[in-house]
Amino acid sequence: MDSRQFINIMAQRLNLETSTAEKLLCGFVEVIGEECGGLNRLALPSLGSFQGVKRDETVVRDLSTGRRVLLPPAIELEFTPGGRLKNGISEGPRK
Numbered sequence: 001m002d003s004r005q006f007i008n009i010m011a012q013r014l015n016l017e018t019s020t021a022e023k024l025l026c027g028f029v030e031v032i033g034e035e036c037g038g039l040n041r042l043a044l045p046s047l048g049s050f051q052g053v054k055r056d057e058t059v060v061r062d063l064s065t066g067r068r069v070l071l072p073p074a075i076e077l078e079f080t081p082g083g084r085l086k087n088g089i090s091e092g093p094r095k
């Protein structure tokens with residue numbers, strides 16, 4: 001499923017115009033980015049929690065050339081699924 005298909009399904013289930021569903025999704029992503037970019041935790045009941053985690057810079061070896069490369073520090077997004085999401089996945093799709 002690509003993003004366009006996902007937005008269309010969300011619009012149908014929420015009885016919204018496709019453009020409105022797309023704006024909702026973009027807003028959702030922006031809020032997660034802002035909160036987790038500041039290393040905050042965003043918990044959404046039933047869905048799960050998102051948290052930004054800062055990774056320090058590291059030196060790795062490029063396997064193809066053997067050269068050492070410095071990877072800069074980065075903020076990574078961690079997601080921990082909630083109980084309802086876990087149950088929904090384990091039960092499989094509704095028919």
